[in-house]
Amino acid sequence: MxxxxxxxxxxxxxxxxxxxxxxxxxxxxxxxxxxxxxxxxxxxxxxxxxxxxxxxxxxxxxxxxxxxxxxxxxxxxxxxxxxxxxxxxxxxxxxxxxxxxxxxxxxxxxxxxxxxxxxxxxxxxxxxAMTERLIKAVSTAPDPADSGGPIERLTERETDVLHLIAGGYSNREIAQMLHLAEGTVKNHVSMVLMKLQARDRTQAVLRALHAGVLG
Structure with missing residues (x-):
C-alpha cells in the first residue's frame, strides 16, 4: 500500500x-x-x-x-x-x-x-550529511526537555540501539541488524527512553545529541 x-x-x-x-x-x-x-x-x-x-x-x-x-x-x-x-x-x-x-x-x-x-x-x-551541524547546534542551545537530573549511563547494547534509532530504523530492522528478538529490542528502546528521560524516540535522539552520547 x-x-x-x-x-x-x-x-x-x-x-x-x-x-x-x-x-x-x-x-x-x-x-x-x-x-x-x-x-x-x-x-x-x-x-x-x-x-x-x-x-x-x-x-x-x-x-x-x-x-x-x-x-x-x-x-x-x-x-x-x-x-x-x-x-x-x-x-x-x-x-x-x-x-x-x-x-x-x-x-x-x-x-x-x-x-x-x-x-x-x-x-x-x-x-x-547534516548530523555534525545538528550536534553543534544542540551543544550550544539549552535543552528544554532537561529535567535537571543527570542522564543515566547507557549500556553498550543500549547505545547500539540508540544509534540505530537515530538512523531511522524500526524495532524489527534493529532486531535483524543486531540479531536480537524484536521483544528484546523493544525492552532496550524502553530503557533508552527512560534513561534519557525522553517521551519518545525523537526526543531521545535530541537529548542524546545534547548530552554528547551520539556526538
Missing amino acids: SVRVIIVDDQTLVRQGIRGLLGISDEVDVVAEASDGAEALEKIAEVSPDVVLLDLRMPGMDGIATLEAMRAADITVPVLVLTTFDDAELVLGAMRAGARGYLLKDVTLEQLVGGIRTVASGGTLLQP
Missing part, C-alpha cells in the same frame, strides 16, 4: 518538482499540496495523509509554527522536514516541536521514498 503524502512548501516549483519526483514511485501517493502552514492544517483535515513533507522557511505560518499548531490540535500525522544544508538550528527547533526527522532537499528519489516510509512506520530519521 502506498504512503499518502502532503507536500508543504511556499515555492510552487519546489512542490511541483517533489510531486513529479514522487510520481515516479509507486510507493508514495501525493494527495495534496499546501503553500504555508495554515493551508497545510486545512488540507491535513481534508485528506488525512500518512506523512507531511514540510518546508521550514515559509511566509506566514512557517514550519515550526505549523508543527506547534499540529501538536496543539493533537494532530499526530508524522512530519518529515525537507530542508537546506544551512538550516541546522531550524531543524533542531523542528525536531523539538515534534518532527520525526529531516532530509536535505538534494536527496535522491530512493532516499526520499525511504525517509517517507521510515517516518510513516514510526521511525526517526537524521540524515548523516
Whole structure:
C-alpha cells in the first residue's frame, strides 16, 4: 500500500518538482499540496495523509509554527522536514516541536521514498550529511526537555540501539541488524527512553545529541 503524502512548501516549483519526483514511485501517493502552514492544517483535515513533507522557511505560518499548531490540535500525522544544508538550528527547533526527522532537499528519489516510509512506520530519521551541524547546534542551545537530573549511563547494547534509532530504523530492522528478538529490542528502546528521560524516540535522539552520547 502506498504512503499518502502532503507536500508543504511556499515555492510552487519546489512542490511541483517533489510531486513529479514522487510520481515516479509507486510507493508514495501525493494527495495534496499546501503553500504555508495554515493551508497545510486545512488540507491535513481534508485528506488525512500518512506523512507531511514540510518546508521550514515559509511566509506566514512557517514550519515550526505549523508543527506547534499540529501538536496543539493533537494532530499526530508524522512530519518529515525537507530542508537546506544551512538550516541546522531550524531543524533542531523542528525536531523539538515534534518532527520525526529531516532530509536535505538534494536527496535522491530512493532516499526520499525511504525517509517517507521510515517516518510513516514510526521511525526517526537524521540524515548523516547534516548530523555534525545538528550536534553543534544542540551543544550550544539549552535543552528544554532537561529535567535537571543527570542522564543515566547507557549500556553498550543500549547505545547500539540508540544509534540505530537515530538512523531511522524500526524495532524489527534493529532486531535483524543486531540479531536480537524484536521483544528484546523493544525492552532496550524502553530503557533508552527512560534513561534519557525522553517521551519518545525523537526526543531521545535530541537529548542524546545534547548530552554528547551520539556526538
